[in-house]
Amino acid sequence: MIKEYLTISEVAGPLLIVEKTTEVKYQELVEIELSSGETRRGQVLEVTKDKAVVQVFEGTTGIDVLGTKARFLGKVMEIPVSLDILGRVFDGSGRPIDKGPQIMAEEKLDINGNPINPYARDYPNDFIQTGISSIDLLNTLVRGQKLPIFSGAGLPHAKLASQIARQARVLGKEEKFAVVFSAMGITFEEANFFISDFQRTGAIERSVMFINLANNPAVERIITPRLALTCAEYLAFKKEMHVLVILTDMTNYCEALREVSAARKEVPGRRGYPGYLYTDLATLYERAGRIKGKGGSITLIPILTMPEDDKTHPIPDLTGYITEGQIILARELHLKGIYPPINVLPSLSRLKDKGIGANKTREDHANVMNQLFASYARGKEAKELAIILGEAALTEVDKKYVKFADKFEEIFVQQGEDENRTIEESLNLGWRLLTILPTDELKRIKDEFIEKYLPQESLESEDLNAVKS
Numbered sequence: 001m002i003k004e005y006l007t008i009s010e011v012a013g014p015l016l017i018v019e020k021t022t023e024v025k026y027q028e029l030v031e032i033e034l035s036s037g038e039t040r041r042g043q044v045l046e047v048t049k050d051k052a053v054v055q056v057f058e059g060t061t062g063i064d065v066l067g068t069k070a071r072f073l074g075k076v077m078e079i080p081v082s083l084d085i086l087g088r089v090f091d092g093s094g095r096p097i098d099k100g101p102q103i104m105a106e107e108k109l110d111i112n113g114n115p116i117n118p119y120a121r122d123y124p125n126d127f128i129q130t131g132i133s134s135i136d137l138l139n140t141l142v143r144g145q146k147l148p149i150f151s152g153a154g155l156p157h158a159k160l161a162s163q164i165a166r167q168a169r170v171l172g173k174e175e176k177f178a179v180v181f182s183a184m185g186i187t188f189e190e191a192n193f194f195i196s197d198f199q200r201t202g203a204i205e206r207s208v209m210f211i212n213l214a215n216n217p218a219v220e221r222i223i224t225p226r227l228a229l230t231c232a233e234y235l236a237f238k239k240e241m242h243v244l245v246i247l248t249d250m251t252n253y254c255e256a257l258r259e260v261s262a263a264r265k266e267v268p269g270r271r272g273y274p275g276y277l278y279t280d281l282a283t284l285y286e287r288a289g290r291i292k293g294k295g296g297s298i299t300l301i302p303i304l305t306m307p308e309d310d311k312t313h314p315i316p317d318l319t320g321y322i323t324e325g326q327i328i329l330a331r332e333l334h335l336k337g338i339y340p341p342i343n344v345l346p347s348l349s350r351l352k353d354k355g356i357g358a359n360k361t362r363e364d365h366a367n368v369m370n371q372l373f374a375s376y377a378r379g380k381e382a383k384e385l386a387i388i389l390g391e392a393a394l395t396e397v398d399k400k401y402v403k404f405a406d407k408f409e410e411i412f413v414q415q416g417e418d419e420n421r422t423i424e425e426s427l428n429l430g431w432r433l434l435t436i437l438p439t440d441e442l443k444r445i446k447d448e449f450i451e452k453y454l455p456q457e458s459l460e461s462e463d464l465n466a467v468k469s
Contacts, residue, residue: 003072008065013263014219016042016054016063018070024052027076027112032056035067041093042070043077043223046264055260057093059217076112079227080105081234085208086178089195092212092224111226113233115286122290124324127355128244128299131167131420132160134342134413137430138369139327141299142355143170143242144290146323148250148302150316152309155329158190159417160340161246161303166203167420168244171361176241179207182228184221185214185252208235214252221256229287232298240295245288248303250281254315270314278318285322311346325349338414345377361423364453367445368430372408374444375437379405397438404436431455 003022010017016032030042032054046053054070056063079094080103089098094111096102124144129136141147151157165179183194191211198204208231212224225247235241247253254273261274269275288300302323306316309331320326325348333341356365379401386394386402394402412429415421421429434442435458442450 001074003074005070005072006068008063008068008070011060011063011065014056014060014217014260015045015263016056016060016068016070018052018054020050021047021052021072022050024072025074029073029075029077030054031071031073032063033069033071034062035064036062038062041077044072045260053264055219055222057217057220057223059219076110077223078108079111079230080108081231082106083239085231086235087205087207089204089209089211090227092184092210092216092220092227094210094223094227097211107234109230109234111223111230113226113230113287115283116289116291120291122292122294123354124290124297124299124351125354126297127171127360127423129167129169129171129423130164131422132163132340132342133415133421133426133429134340134344134347135164135327136361136421136423137365137426138344138372139325139342139347139349140352140355140361141168141301141349142351143299144288144297145325145349145351146285146288146300146302147325147327147349148304148316148319148323149327149329150311150319151303151305151329152331153305155305155331155334155341156339157248157303157305157329158186158193160329161248161301162194162197163340163417164301165207165244165246166198166201170242171423176239177206178235178241178243179203180210180228180232180235180243180245181207182210182212182225182245182247184212184224184247184249185218185255186211186249187214218252218256218259221253222260225250225253225284229284229298233287236296236298237291237294242296243298245298245300246303247284247300250302250304250319251307251315254281254304273314277314278321281318282322285319324351333409333413336409338409339417340413340415342413344373344413345380362427364445364449365423365427367449368427368434368453371434371442371444372412372430375401375404375434375441376408379403379408397441400437400441404433407433407436427453 007019009019028044032040040058042054042056044052045055091097124142126143128141210228212221232243232245236243258273288298290297307313328343328347329341330343382398382401431453
């Protein structure tokens with residue numbers, strides 16, 4: 001039942017306070033009609049006995065307390081969905097911005113959704129190939145996993161997100177695969193890059209895009225990822241598609257939460273963020289996964305920029321608790337001109353062991369992965385030792401490890417923005433790198449794999465392109 005009120009008592013930031021309300025429900029949709037005739041949308045954020053706090057999606061600029069009506073619609077915010085959403089671009093509130101027609105709805109879904117019941121979850125165990133060696137081989141993405149990318153201001157996470165979106169696919173059976181891309185608080189230039197890149201490569205045909213620009217109201221960013229995840233749930237669990245969801249930038253989302261929290265005069269938590277930040281992020285992240293008896297899945301890659309590259313900041317810190325690992329971009333590698341600048345040592349995929357091996361990637365995957373990690377770590381340690389004590393302090397074996405670490409970054413981590421490596425190509429490249437080291441140093445690889453896969457000739461050529469090919 002629709003109820004209309006003229007009892008708006010206060011405007012506080014992105015919020016309206018409506019007095020003398022009756023039977024108003026939490027998350028109920030509200031239509032705000034200004035004295036000029038303009039209408040805006042909002043959502044009930046808090047309800048007391050006779051008062052409702054309404055969050056206005058388009059912002060409260062220009063709202064006159066005396067001449068504005070608040071119309072409570074008696075329903076929650078919904079998004080119309082059908083297979084027609086594939087190939088479309090929407091704004092942060094779910095309205096088409098690609099000059100296409102309105103969506104002919106098969107059904108309308110509540111955007112708030114529900115986290116997947118732990119009892120109903122199916123364990124993630126299928127490999128997703130992104131075409132990026134440092135992810136596929138060393139920090140493997142598994143279908144149904146939540147694997148965030150921790151970045152920093154000025155690092156190329158936008159390019160990496162776009163590359164993953166257009167290259168990601170499930171190996172083996174030909175299965176229906178889709179990408180849901182949600183961008184929050186990005187610039188017009190970034191939005192144009194994402195849209196044109198998806199159109200250029202044809203990835204737009206299997207994608208749904210939601211774009212919230214930096215000059216859009218910050219409060220709109222709170223609903224943008226929920227719209228994206230609702231579409232993903234429809235495609236995954238009703239149309240049995242395998243869906244990759246990319247959310248960028250979660251830092252902007254959390255800033256919007258902090259703004260609303262401050263307007264509500266809540267007691268702040270760490271660094272001014274609301275105390276329920278962990279719970280709020282969990283309501284988003286836990287919507288990803290696989291459900292027993294359902295053919296589809298949702299794999300989630302949230303991307304966030306760490307303020308001052310600080311991993312202990314509340315946003316990356318809490319995200320790390322909820323998700324199954326993290327991919328960390330390093331400024332040091334970026335300054336060397338290496339793309340993608342993935343720092344493999346602190347990066348982690350907690351489910352990688354479930355998606356690799358015979359009949360999934362290749363039998364030698366786990367051994368090669370462990371050997372590359374260990375060798376690169378030792379090479380970095382040897383380089384630090386040389387800085388302190390000088391190269392004369394290094395043994396001949398240490399020098400081999402130093403060379404390995406340099407070549408690992410130049411040949412393995414480094415790859416082109418349009419370079420889509422198969423897992424076999426990444427594994428073979430890893431084996432080529434291991435020829436730099438003496439065979440008796442390959443202690444993490446079974447002898448049978450060394451005999452089968454290790455190239456006979458050592459990697460001595462400086463022609464990196466020849467090595468990669």
